[in-house]
Amino acid sequence: MNILLLIIICIITLIGAVYAGYVRDPYAKLIGIGVIGGGVMPLIIARGYADVAAALAVIIPLSTVFVLQLCRKGEP
């Protein structure tokens, strides 16, 4: 049962990666990155690294904010 859950979460991560790589709109790409983050987080929790997960929960949105700043500036 546990391995099935891990495989499903891995598939979620891969779907997010394929979507973020395929789509052309930068905002949609950021949403795909968010889906990857949502898939990575349970994998880290399942390994028992709650401290790493806490750091990641702060740092992933920070990275998104940086890129979002550039997204807004790139628009005409």
Place this chain on the structure above:
Amino acid sequence: MSPEFYAGLILLLIGTFVCAFPRDREYLTRIINLEIPAFGLLLVALSFDETLALLTFIAVSTLTTFVLVLLVERRMTA
């Protein structure tokens, strides 16, 4: 090996291909695509139980994104 090891390897492959040959040849697209192999490497480091490597890599990856965004911003205004 664990499933996250293989998922990380596939993520690395997808991200590297997409970052090398993006659909839109812009800096912004490449910067966003660069985060996909970073997550793949994160999963591979996770499968080897390297806590310090995980924490350091997460921090440095965000720092790299920040520096690249600053650089591209400066280039777009110039």
